[in-house]
Amino acid sequence: MSSSIKKNDRVVVIGNGIAGITFARNLRKSNSEVSITIISGESQYFFSRPALMYLYMGQMKFENTKPYEDWFWAKNNFQLIHAWVENIDLESKKVICSNGHQENYDFLIVATGSTPRKLRVEGIDLIGVQGFYGLADLDLMEKSTKSISHAVVVGGGLVGIELVEMLLTRKIKVTYLIREAYYFGNVLPEAEAKLLTQLIQSHGVDARLSIEIERLEGDVSGHVVGVHTTNGAFIQCDWVGIAVGVQPNISFLKNSRLETNVGVLVNKYFESNHVNVYAIGDCAEFKEALEIPRGNIEQTWYTGRMHGETLAFSLAKEKTAYSPGVWFNSAKFFTTEYLTYGHVPVMVQEPLRDFYWESSEKDKAFRIVYEGESGRVLGVHSLGWRIKHQFFDRAISEQWTFEKVMRQLHKADFDPEFYKSISKEVVKNYSNGSVLKNKSVKSLRTIFKNWF
Amino acid sequence: MEQILRNIGILCVVVGLFVFTIIPFLGTYQLEQKTVLEVVKPEHYEVIDLLFEPYYGKIYTNNVKFISTLEDAVKGYNNEQRKLENWDKVIYDDYVFTLAKSSVEGSVKNNPIIFLLSSVGLTAFGGLIYMIAGFFEPKRNGSQEGVFHSSMKNRGWLGILTGSYLIVFYIVLYWFPAYLVNLTEMVNPISLILSGQFAGQWFLYGFLYTLVILVMGIRMLINYRDNAYQKLRTLSVMFFQLSFAFLIPEFLMLFNMPWHDFKNIWPLDYTFFYAYRLDGMLSAGSLGLFMLFWGVILIVLGVPVMTYFYGKRWYCSWVCGCGGLAETAGDPYRHLSDKSLKAWKIERYMIYGVLVFAIVMTGLTLVNYLFEFGILNDSTQMLHSWYGFFIGAAFAGVVGTGFYPFMGNRVWCRFGCPLAAYLGIIQRFKSRFRITTNGGQCISCGNCSTYCEMGIDVRWYAQRGQNIVRASCVGCGVCASVCPRGVLKLENGEEEGRMSDLPIIIGNDSIKIQH
Numbered sequence: 001m002s003s004s005i006k007k008n009d010r011v012v013v014i015g016n017g018i019a020g021i022t023f024a025r026n027l028r029k030s031n032s033e034v035s036i037t038i039i040s041g042e043s044q045y046f047f048s049r050p051a052l053m054y055l056y057m058g059q060m061k062f063e064n065t066k067p068y069e070d071w072f073w074a075k076n077n078f079q080l081i082h083a084w085v086e087n088i089d090l091e092s093k094k095v096i097c098s099n100g101h102q103e104n105y106d107f108l109i110v111a112t113g114s115t116p117r118k119l120r121v122e123g124i125d126l127i128g129v130q131g132f133y134g135l136a137d138l139d140l141m142e143k144s145t146k147s148i149s150h151a152v153v154v155g156g157g158l159v160g161i162e163l164v165e166m167l168l169t170r171k172i173k174v175t176y177l178i179r180e181a182y183y184f185g186n187v188l189p190e191a192e193a194k195l196l197t198q199l200i201q202s203h204g205v206d207a208r209l210s211i212e213i214e215r216l217e218g219d220v221s222g223h224v225v226g227v228h229t230t231n232g233a234f235i236q237c238d239w240v241g242i243a244v245g246v247q248p249n250i251s252f253l254k255n256s257r258l259e260t261n262v263g264v265l266v267n268k269y270f271e272s273n274h275v276n277v278y279a280i281g282d283c284a285e286f287k288e289a290l291e292i293p294r295g296n297i298e299q300t301w302y303t304g305r306m307h308g309e310t311l312a313f314s315l316a317k318e319k320t321a322y323s324p325g326v327w328f329n330s331a332k333f334f335t336t337e338y339l340t341y342g343h344v345p346v347m348v349q350e351p352l353r354d355f356y357w358e359s360s361e362k363d364k365a366f367r368i369v370y371e372g373e374s375g376r377v378l379g380v381h382s383l384g385w386r387i388k389h390q391f392f393d394r395a396i397s398e399q400w401t402f403e404k405v406m407r408q409l410h411k412a413d414f415d416p417e418f419y420k421s422i423s424k425e426v427v428k429n430y431s432n433g434s435v436l437k438n439k440s441v442k443s444l445r446t447i448f449k450n451w452f
Numbered sequence: 453m454e455q456i457l458r459n460i461g462i463l464c465v466v467v468g469l470f471v472f473t474i475i476p477f478l479g480t481y482q483l484e485q486k487t488v489l490e491v492v493k494p495e496h497y498e499v500i501d502l503l504f505e506p507y508y509g510k511i512y513t514n515n516v517k518f519i520s521t522l523e524d525a526v527k528g529y530n531n532e533q534r535k536l537e538n539w540d541k542v543i544y545d546d547y548v549f550t551l552a553k554s555s556v557e558g559s560v561k562n563n564p565i566i567f568l569l570s571s572v573g574l575t576a577f578g579g580l581i582y583m584i585a586g587f588f589e590p591k592r593n594g595s596q597e598g599v600f601h602s603s604m605k606n607r608g609w610l611g612i613l614t615g616s617y618l619i620v621f622y623i624v625l626y627w628f629p630a631y632l633v634n635l636t637e638m639v640n641p642i643s644l645i646l647s648g649q650f651a652g653q654w655f656l657y658g659f660l661y662t663l664v665i666l667v668m669g670i671r672m673l674i675n676y677r678d679n680a681y682q683k684l685r686t687l688s689v690m691f692f693q694l695s696f697a698f699l700i701p702e703f704l705m706l707f708n709m710p711w712h713d714f715k716n717i718w719p720l721d722y723t724f725f726y727a728y729r730l731d732g733m734l735s736a737g738s739l740g741l742f743m744l745f746w747g748v749i750l751i752v753l754g755v756p757v758m759t760y761f762y763g764k765r766w767y768c769s770w771v772c773g774c775g776g777l778a779e780t781a782g783d784p785y786r787h788l789s790d791k792s793l794k795a796w797k798i799e800r801y802m803i804y805g806v807l808v809f810a811i812v813m814t815g816l817t818l819v820n821y822l823f824e825f826g827i828l829n830d831s832t833q834m835l836h837s838w839y840g841f842f843i844g845a846a847f848a849g850v851v852g853t854g855f856y857p858f859m860g861n862r863v864w865c866r867f868g869c870p871l872a873a874y875l876g877i878i879q880r881f882k883s884r885f886r887i888t889t890n891g892g893q894c895i896s897c898g899n900c901s902t903y904c905e906m907g908i909d910v911r912w913y914a915q916r917g918q919n920i921v922r923a924s925c926v927g928c929g930v931c932a933s934v935c936p937r938g939v940l941k942l943e944n945g946e947e948e949g950r951m952s953d954l955p956i957i958i959g960n961d962s963i964k965i966q967h
Contacts, residue, residue: 018896051897058601064902067911069792169597203590301895306960313963325961330893332936335593335678339893339938386938389891393958414890414941416932418680 019281022308123216464578479558763885765927782861
């Protein structure tokens with residue numbers, strides 16, 4: 001194995017999110033001597049971004065979001081710099097911070113994550129209109145929602161529903177504008193999207209479907225007072241949350257000669273156009289698109305982690321191309337968890353087939369998609385039912401057939417003990433005799449095995 | 453609707469607690485010579501009679517004055533004897549509680565039920581009303597929202613007040629019980645029905661303890677109504693407290709048997725091998741012998757076998773009384789546990805230190821007992837009083853419960869309980885129990901660590917895809933319940949692969965990393 005990073009090299013990471021930190025930690029593990037500097041303007045220490053909503057909701061405090069105690073960084077010889085990066089000087093290999101600090105590097109890792117995508121509509125810069133991504137957004141929201149009574153949230157995605165949920169815990173009335181016919185309708189098939197939409201409405205949210213924002217209206221002091229929607233309605237409000245997706249946070253690179261498009265353009269080794277400069281995480285844009293549904297930019301927590309560990313391995317041990325396995329993801333909508341493995345398209349059309357199950361209380365659902373011809377399973381997802389990653393990762397990567405997966409579905413159960421077995425319900429609803437027969441023998445043994 | 457219920461509930465609790473707090477100060481105290489004659493041992497009667505004579509027949513309207521007068525009299529006498537080095541004349545027996553109990557008169561003694569209902573009854577009722585409001589709120593499914601905004605739950609003034617009140621109550625209960633005689637009068641009718649005896653301070657304590665577990669257990673059942681594991685577990689601790697720890701021991705007394713809690717296990721039950729307990733059991737016929745046999749079986753077979761199959765949770769969060777209180781009344785404070793590595797280090801020194809102390813003390817006690825106090829004389833007596841004071845009362849009681857609002861609900865279980873230490877060693881090295889993680893789904897949010905009452909940094913393991921196998925885990929299951937991504941699951945399974953140091957975070961085919 002040949003490592004490209006040498007003992008006395010200076011490695012600088014911009015960004016202390018999951019991608020940058022995972023890279024730094026994995027590099028440190030295989031190389032105890034190399035100098036590692038992590039620069040972040042957002043916070044001194046690494047914290048978990050997905051936990052930010054829980055701070056607003058009073059379920060956690062900032063201290064709890066830090067995966068490592070503060071002593072961890074010095075003990076493992078990481079140099080942390082709490083400053084915003086203004087520019088990069090690629091010629092003299094320098095990172096220039098806005099506080100005047102300059103940091104020289106031999107290897108530079110750009111891991112600056114995302115920033116909320118801005119809508120191009122009139123009034124978007126009014127006071128009380130904001131996106132939600134980082135600590136600054138949280139602080140702003142904490143202040144600007146102190147005494148409001150009615151909020152509008154725009155965007156039927158994962159951050160949108162977080163905002164809705166957060167506002168409800170402060171007893172703020174919420175109108176929720178969703179562009180699609182149902183919530184999350186650009187990702188989920190109609191049945192599931194409908195189920196979630198009903199869930200949202202059951203929490204007292206005024207969800208307006210198939211509606212977009214046209215412009216925002218402000219008062220003389222520049223504070224938002226309402227939004228005009230595409231169907232001609234005017235909704236009075238004193239706060240607007242914009243959650244229409246995120247985009248790579250690379251504006252500080254605009255004066256550098258790093259090749260960018262939406263994000264920093266990289267190949268499958270995370271190499272940019274400049275030698276020894278890499279980009280990982282949300283801010284990296286692969287020149288060659290990854291397999292559906294990954295695309296060119298990966299913006300989830302775990303992909304940031306995988307980028308980080310792959311690049312660290314690549315630089316410290318041997319050059320390795322990024323090759324993600326079976327897609328997976330998860331989310332939680334109010335009380336309902338969502339887990340997905342492989343690819344479940346919005347519309348299942350020939351040659352694909354699927355099987356869908358929904359509980360009678362409409363709080364749980366499961367869909368499995370397979371190739372009609374071969375029976376090969378392509379993807380599954382569940383709502384309100386915890387299903388095992390290991391099981392479906394294997395089933396999908398080993399190309400199990402639909403029948404085989406259904407026969408072993410009880411092995412996918414990850415709900416807590418004493419819960420009613422959802423796998424049994426699902427299989428019961430699937431009326432293929434041969435599957436049922438094999439299953440009953442299996443389950444007797446399982447019951448016996450699980451007895452203790 | 454729910455706000456109205458909550459307000460009514462709070463009002464009832466406040467009024468009930470107020471009545472409860474002033475009850476000790478009600479009534480009058482009048483000491484009679486015949487009471488002294490009844491209560492005091494014959495060998496002390498002459499001295500005490502002389503000491504208390506000036507106060508006979510006097511009516512005290514202030515319990516502090518009454519109790520301190522008696523205590524000062526005895527104390528003065530003892531000091532004098534000590535000065536003269538008349539060691540055998542010093543009076544160690546504490547007669548003040550019994551004398552105060554026999555001397556108290558007044559409205560509480562005359563109308564115990566009315567006072568019981570308007571203090572403890574009203575508080576419990578208010579608590580229930582407050583919790584029932586939870587039914588009108590959306591289902592929670594693991595959500596703990598608002599906890600850090602709550603003055604009561606996040607060390608605000610309400611939390612500090614609650615903790616201070618509990619600490620004072622425990623100090624008075626353990627070391628100045630005479631001040632509580634009016635409260636024991638209040639529960640006399642219940643004690644008489646159950647055991648045929650007048651209520652002492654420990655009946656009062658047991659009664660309140662059980663009531664708190666039942667009422668706060670109902671809160672758990674409402675708050676975790678979507679979670680079958682939490683519901684069963686809560687019903688279990690409610691059942692064991694009510695029957696094994698409260699009703700059965702009282703019934704035993706009714707039939708002139710020694711008070712015995714069949715689910716309490718040495719070394720948590722540190723007096724189990726004390727001479728008075730052994731003598732009590734040996735002289736109580738076949739049931740007494742069964743108590744002894746059952747107690748030993750639990751120690752040598754029950755703990756290892758059950759812990760092997762289910763982990764220490766079978767006891768700590770399903771059966772135990774301390775655990776029962778922690779999991780019900782203590783649930784609102786679970787996030788206050790310290791998660792730092794330093795706390796874990798301190799924890800290991802302390803809990804195994806207490807275990808060693810308990811084992812050494814019990815060993816010496818047994819040796820002493822078998823040799824009929826021929827070798828060690830009264831030296832074990834001293835160990836007992838040290839252990840009883842520092843571990844049994846100060847640690848398990850005052851700190852263990854009074855510190856809920858300051859350091860979380862498992863301070864005793866985590867840092868002090870010798871039985872938890874014993875269960876933990878088995879759980880760590882020979883058990884089928886573990887918490888498994890769901891591949892690569894962890895987002896390191898930290899909800900699991902935040903709400904781990906034992907201060908385990910669950911996230912540390914979860915984000916590495918590593919099973920959680922820790923001696924201290926009591927298997928409450930709340931980490932799995934608060935996890936927003938379905939990552940954690942409490943399981944009993946094959947021992948093989950339980951403690952993998954080669955975690956798999958699946959999903960990345962580029963490399964296979966060992967963390």
